[in-house]
Amino acid sequence: MSNNIPIMTLDGPAGAGKGTVSRAIAKTLGWQYLDSGAIYRSLAIAVQDAGVLLDDIGGIVDIANKMDLRFGSGEAPSVFLYGQSITDRITSETCGHITSKIAANGLVRQALLQKQREFCRFPGLVADGRDMGTVVFPEAKYKVYLTASAEERAKRRFKQLKEKGIDVSLMGLAKEIEERDRRDMERSVAPLKMADGAVLVDSSDMRIDEVIDRCLGLLAA
Numbered sequence: 201m202s203n204n205i206p207i208m209t210l211d212g213p214a215g216a217g218k219g220t221v222s223r224a225i226a227k228t229l230g231w232q233y234l235d236s237g238a239i240y241r242s243l244a245i246a247v248q249d250a251g252v253l254l255d256d257i258g259g260i261v262d263i264a265n266k267m268d269l270r271f272g273s274g275e276a277p278s279v280f281l282y283g284q285s286i287t288d289r290i291t292s293e294t295c296g297h298i299t300s301k302i303a304a305n306g307l308v309r310q311a312l313l314q315k316q317r318e319f320c321r322f323p324g325l326v327a328d329g330r331d332m333g334t335v336v337f338p339e340a341k342y343k344v345y346l347t348a349s350a351e352e353r354a355k356r357r358f359k360q361l362k363e364k365g366i367d368v369s370l371m372g373l374a375k376e377i378e379e380r381d382r383r384d385m386e387r388s389v390a391p392l393k394m395a396d397g398a399v400l401v402d403s404s405d406m407r408i409d410e411v412i413d414r415c416l417g418l419l420a421a
């Protein structure tokens with residue numbers, strides 16, 4: 201599937217630091233970066249904009265097949281849906297919440313599979329999500345399951361949103377994250393779990409540079 205292109209997958213629950221770590225690894229190695237969560241989140245925005253109901257799976261799949269989604273190539277993450285920037289809109293926790301509902305459906309996941317696999321190009325790929333090492337790139341040579349305590353993850357996400365000027369309560373956020381993680385872990389299709397052969401990295405008491413080094417160390421092992 202990946203034609204010997206090296207792949208590192210990073211799966212794990214919300215707020216574990218996957219995005220920051222994956223981006224930094226991709227930059228260091230000069231590899232492609234796949235933010236699969238952003239693809240699912242963009243679909244949720246497209247579905248909302250089209251006024252399609254969350255139980256209309258046919259309608260959602262149709263949008264997934266047709267949506268014109270592009271990622272900016274700059275340093276800061278940017279996402280364009282039908283040419284319009286949706287970078288800010290996909291960041292909200294409300295978007296994450298709706299996304300996890302849509303993402304629980306197998307037909308929806310199937311419709312987004314190819315879009316994700318297209319990111320696998322030379323010289324390599326760092327793929328960040330929930331099912332990267334289990335379903336999308338099971339053949340990946342380097343697999344990480346990145347986690348942190350629920351408290352730490354809520355705090356990190358809180359800080360991240362605050363920096364973006366988004367006002368949320370820490371307690372409310374912790375509850376939302378818990379609910380989203382439960383949904384992602386308990387769904388019957390491609391649930392969040394450790395992939396076979398994945399290395400568990402608990403970043404609760406680690407600095408970001410330590411986590412990055414730990415992941416990069418897998419390449420040398």
Ligand code: C5P
Nearest residue numbers: 236237238240299300303329330331384
């Ligand atoms: O990673 P991020 O928080 O952006 O993901 C948002 C939601 O998208 C997750 O909570 C999950 O429901 C869904 N998702 C998924 N599979 C992936 C990536 C994200 O189901 N590979």
